[in-house]
Amino acid sequence: EVQLVESGGGLVQPGGSLRLSCAASGFTFSSYWMSWVRQAPGKGLEWVANIKQDGSEKYYVDSVKGRFTISRDNAKNSLYLQMNSLRAEDTAVYYCARDVMIVDPEYYFDYWGQGTLVTVSS
Amino acid sequence: NFMLTQPHSVSESPGKTVTISCTRSSGSIASNYVQWYQQRPGSSPTTVIYEDNQRPSGVPDRFSGSIDSSSNSASLTISGLKTEDEADYYCQSYDSSNIWVFGGGTKLTVL
Numbered sequence: 001e002v003q004l005v006e007s008g009g010g011l012v013q014p015g016g017s018l019r020l021s022c023a024a025s026g027f028t029f030s031s032y033w034m035s036w037v038r039q040a041p042g043k044g045l046e047w048v049a050n051i052k053q054d055g056s057e058k059y060y061v062d063s064v065k066g067r068f069t070i071s072r073d074n075a076k077n078s079l080y081l082q083m084n085s086l087r088a089e090d091t092a093v094y095y096c097a098r099d100v101m102i103v104d105p106e107y108y109f110d111y112w113g114q115g116t117l118v119t120v121s122s
Numbered sequence: 123n124f125m126l127t128q129p130h131s132v133s134e135s136p137g138k139t140v141t142i143s144c145t146r147s148s149g150s151i152a153s154n155y156v157q158w159y160q161q162r163p164g165s166s167p168t169t170v171i172y173e174d175n176q177r178p179s180g181v182p183d184r185f186s187g188s189i190d191s192s193s194n195s196a197s198l199t200i201s202g203l204k205t206e207d208e209a210d211y212y213c214q215s216y217d218s219s220n221i222w223v224f225g226g227g228t229k230l231t232v233l
Contacts (some may be wrong), residue, residue, distance in 0.1 A: 047222040059220040112166040
């Protein structure tokens with residue numbers, strides 16, 4: 001059974017940093033692109049970033065470029081999101097999701113974790 | 123970059139059929155595949171349609187997807203509505219600048 005379990009969320013002050021983790025199990029983690037998708041309270045879904053199987057390619061939504069870094073450790077079956085210079089508008093539930101290729105480079109998200117809440121507030 | 127526009131909400135009665143639209147702002151809707159996700163209150167999203175009209179295993183055939191080039195939109199149709207279908211539905215597609223785009227979501231109420 002595919003499982004994605006996020007952790008690391010919490011309350012942080014504007015300008016602060018936080019590192020999210022996603023523990024994957026039930027599939028060969030190193031064979032899949034992985035993404036972070038967020039959802040602000042009462043709002044819709046927003047793709048944040050994704051990373052190739054070997055970490056050699058990474059893409060980000062414009063609003064987080066230069067502030068967020070996605071990474072992975074295939075030996076630990078784990079995905080990470082380092083978030084720096086956090087802003088109030090980064091407040092959201094952050095989901096880890098597995099990417100499934102339709103036709104390169106089109107992917108969709110077939111499994112999602114339960115999410116971890118990040119609140120940026122003073 | 124393009125945007126995907128969905129109606130904010132739709133409602134229909136149990137047993138009826140409802141269609142949710144997703145209109146692409148620029149570029150052809152047929153250029154990239156469209157997916158649909160269901161998010162029930164308090165839960166994570168799940169895929170109900172991928173590749174415009176494919177259903178993952180376990181998704182009932184009451185759910186169907188289509189695209190219409192004349193209106194540059196995709197549609198999710200749910201027939202034989204059940205109260206358990208009440209949820210938020212999001213369309214999603216790929217932008218060629220390595221961006222994965224979601225629609226704003228549609229709240230489906232099954233009265």
